[in-house]
Amino acid sequence: MKGARxxxxxxxxxGTTPTVVTASRADFHxxxxxxxxxxxxxxxxxxxxxxxGGAGLRWGVEPMCAVLxxxxxxxxxxxxxxxxxxxxxxRQLRDAxxxxxxxxAREDKKNGRFVQTLGSRKLWxxxxxxxxxxxxxxxxxxxxxxxxxxxxYGAKHKTTIPxxxxxxxxxxxxxxxxxxxxxxxxxxxxxxxxxxxxxxYVAFVIDAYSRRIVGWRAARSxxxxxxxxxxEHAFFTRAQEGNTTLRGLIxxxxxxxxxxxxxxxxxxxxxxxxxxxxxxxDALDKGLAS
Numbered sequence: 001m002k003g004a005r006x007x008x009x010x011x012x013x014x015g016t017t018p019t020v021v022t023a024s025r026a027d028f029h030x031x032x033x034x035x036x037x038x039x040x041x042x043x044x045x046x047x048x049x050x051x052x053g054g055a056g057l058r059w060g061v062e063p064m065c066a067v068l069x070x071x072x073x074x075x076x077x078x079x080x081x082x083x084x085x086x087x088x089x090x091r092q093l094r095d096a097x098x099x100x101x102x103x104x105a106r107e108d109k110k111n112g113r114f115v116q117t118l119g120s121r122k123l124w125x126x127x128x129x130x131x132x133x134x135x136x137x138x139x140x141x142x143x144x145x146x147x148x149x150x151x152x153y154g155a156k157h158k159t160t161i162p163x164x165x166x167x168x169x170x171x172x173x174x175x176x177x178x179x180x181x182x183x184x185x186x187x188x189x190x191x192x193x194x195x196x197x198x199x200x201y202v203a204f205v206i207d208a209y210s211r212r213i214v215g216w217r218a219a220r221s222x223x224x225x226x227x228x229x230x231x232e233h234a235f236f237t238r239a240q241e242g243n244t245t246l247r248g249l250i251x252x253x254x255x256x257x258x259x260x261x262x263x264x265x266x267x268x269x270x271x272x273x274x275x276x277x278x279x280x281x282d283a284l285d286k287g288l289a290s
Contacts, residue, residue: 036075037083040064098134098142101127106148119150168260172276173252179209183238183246186214186273188253190227203230205251214238227258228267235271247272254278 031039040061047058062077069075102123105115118126120140127134143149179185190203203226204216215234219226231251238246251273253259265275 030073033075033079033083036068036073037080040068040075040080041084094134095138095142098127098132098138099146101132102139102142102146102148105130117150122150168255169265169275169277171252171278172250172274173278177208179207182207182209183243183249184209186234186249186251188227188231188251188259190222190230190258192222201226203227205230205234222258224258224261224263227253228264231264231267245272249273250276252276252278 044059044061044064061080065075065077065080102115105126106112108115115123115126120143121136123143124134124136124139127139173185177185177187185208187206187208188203190201192199192201200218200220201222202216202218204213206212207214214237215230215232217226217229217233219229235246249272251268253276255277258264260277268275
């Protein structure tokens with residue numbers, strides 16, 4: 001009120017007539033129309049429980065508009081339906097534009113093959129990098145509607161493949177993956193990692209006492225040489241730390257053919273290490289490594 005009085009006084013001094021815009025207090029607290037319409041769209045068809053616990057009344061657009069209007073947020077059903085029809089049209093136009101952009105990119109002679117390998121997340125990142133501001137959920141929905149899929153690089157890889165002809169040593173650990181000192185229990189395993197150059201297999205050896213990886217190696221194939229190289233690295237690491245003997249150490253692994261091979265088990269025995277073999281494909285039998 002003081003501000004309005006000062007405006008009138010200044011207008012009288014200047015000999016002008018002030019333009020006064022009045023508004024009710026409710027106008028300053030009323031939510032934007034788009035917010036109200038979004039609220040109705042999100043809550044329409046909501047069904048409340050009846051007095052007997054069964055299905056009760058379902059919220060409709062007209063009753064919601066009536067209740068909102070009674071509480072100082074005037075909106076008519078026709079306004080809601082008109083706004084939603086325009087919104088649907090705008091969405092259809094944006095979708096058509098996005099489909100056209102993605103289709104052109106997939107058919108492009110230079111980058112088409114690359115774009116066709118992208119899943120929804122990477123395609124969304126690529127589109128934004130090209131200056132197309134589109135939501136990730138929109139890209140996911142469009143790819144689903146168009147039947148587009150990113151590249152799938154082969155079937156799931158199985159790393160634990162047993163060989164029945166190999167001698168299988170007993171399980172000396174029985175899922176007790178703890179040790180009272182270093183070099184009492186090692187757990188060996190290997191897995192694969194996808195890179196742009198293809199799959200890479202990584203073998204590693206973990207000391208159960210410190211949870212430290214004492215040896216590891218990577219290769220393009222899952223062979224006995226890979227797991228041997230990892231355990232040789234572990235032997236070298238401990239030798240560099242002044243450990244002259246590893247007698248009494250248990251080296252535990254799964255029953256994969258690489259770990260039950262003669263070359264691997266004999267190398268452990270040569271160092272005075274006791275081989276221990278769990279079951280096939282059971283992550284709990286090599287829980288520390290998993």
